[in-house]
Amino acid sequence: MRKKGLYLLLLALVTALLLTGCGEQTGKQEGKGTGKVGEQVNYKIIGIDPGAGLMKATDKALQEYELKDWELVEGSSAAMTAALKKAYDKKEPIIVTGWTPHWMFAKFDLKYLKDPKGIFGEAEAIHTVVRKGLKNDQPSAYAFLDKFYWEPSDMESVMMAVAEGKEPARAAAEWVAKNEAKVAKWVEGIKPVNNKKITLAYVAWDSEIASTYVVANVLEQKLGYQVELSQVEAGPMWAGVAGGDVDGMVAAWLPTTHADYYKKFEGKFEDLGPNLEGTKLGLVVPKYMEIDSIEDLK
Numbered sequence: 133m134r135k136k137g138l139y140l141l142l143l144a145l146v147t148a149l150l151l152t153g154c155g156e157q158t159g160k161q162e163g164k165g166t167g168k169v170g171e172q173v174n175y176k177i178i179g180i181d182p183g184a185g186l187m188k189a190t191d192k193a194l195q196e197y198e199l200k201d202w203e204l205v206e207g208s209s210a211a212m213t214a215a216l217k218k219a220y221d222k223k224e225p226i227i228v229t230g231w232t233p234h235w236m237f238a239k240f241d242l243k244y245l246k247d248p249k250g251i252f253g254e255a256e257a258i259h260t261v262v263r264k265g266l267k268n269d270q271p272s273a274y275a276f277l278d279k280f281y282w283e284p285s286d287m288e289s290v291m292m293a294v295a296e297g298k299e300p301a302r303a304a305a306e307w308v309a310k311n312e313a314k315v316a317k318w319v320e321g322i323k324p325v326n327n328k329k330i331t332l333a334y335v336a337w338d339s340e341i342a343s344t345y346v347v348a349n350v351l352e353q354k355l356g357y358q359v360e361l362s363q364v365e366a367g368p369m370w371a372g373v374a375g376g377d378v379d380g381m382v383a384a385w386l387p388t389t390h391a392d393y394y395k396k397f398e399g400k401f402e403d404l405g406p407n408l409e410g411t412k413l414g415l416v417v418p419k420y421m422e423i424d425s426i427e428d429l430k
């Protein structure tokens with residue numbers, strides 16, 4: 133009787149151990165993405181706002197790599213990073229549309245999927261674009277916008293502060309205070325104005341929230357402007373500057389990402405050139421996923 137009980141207990145223990153072992157293995161396989169990545173992520177790529185050039189590039193990638201079963205999910209930058217964080221915390225597989233500069237690469241261990249067909253383009257630059265006539269109407273703002281140029285690491289530090297919960301205006305003000313010398317060069321020799329109004333358009337991309345609030349802070353604090361920020365979609369941002377309804381923006385990704393908008397409105401705006409160089413776009417996954425190329429999604 134006692135022997136039988138012991139035997140049964142042992143059997144139960146061994147069975148339990150075996151089951152746990154098997155369960156663990158399955159879990160591991162799923163998390164690491166061996167086999168069918170598509171099934172693990174329901175053939176979904178988590179996108180951002182539909183007007184983003186990144187979304188058009190991803191649509192093109194789905195075609196060019198013949199990923200017929202796949203769906204690009206529209207949303208927003210905020211929804212994308214929220215989905216990424218949720219999956220990452222649980223070590224679950226996820227594929228998102230991503231770009232650099234972005235705080236997510238500092239917060240999470242991520243990698244770009246290789247893009248052998250070059251659909252997402254080479255490194256490009258973010259340009260400052262203003263309405264025609266701004267040079268005459270608002271020479272001080274124009275001179276500063278023309279001068280505005282910073283490094284990816286500058287933008288990232290503002291982005292990071294916002295990602296960690298700071299109000300964008302506060303994060304921008306703190307960055308400006310910490311970078312006196314750089315800011316002084318941007319406004320050197322420019323005459324401040326007395327409370328003139330100026331409107332900047334931007335899209336709620338984390339990178340552009342950072343740059344736009346920094347530029348607004350400098351216009352207000354160093355040059356005496358009263359800045360109105362207009363948060364819109366990418367199409368209306370370009371249309372606003374081209375139509376003269378807004379004075380300018382610092383969010384034009386060129387020559388590739390916003391090529392359509394650039395062509396559509398060509399001749400109706402003034403391109404002041406790069407304010408940041410060395411960007412990148414693509415499909416991004418956590419490093420714990422065992423895929424390396426967009427081709428692995430087939």
Ligand code: PBE
Binds near residue numbers: 366389
């Ligand atoms: N982005 C960030 C934008 C430009 C800035 C890469 C998401 C886009 O795709 O249009």
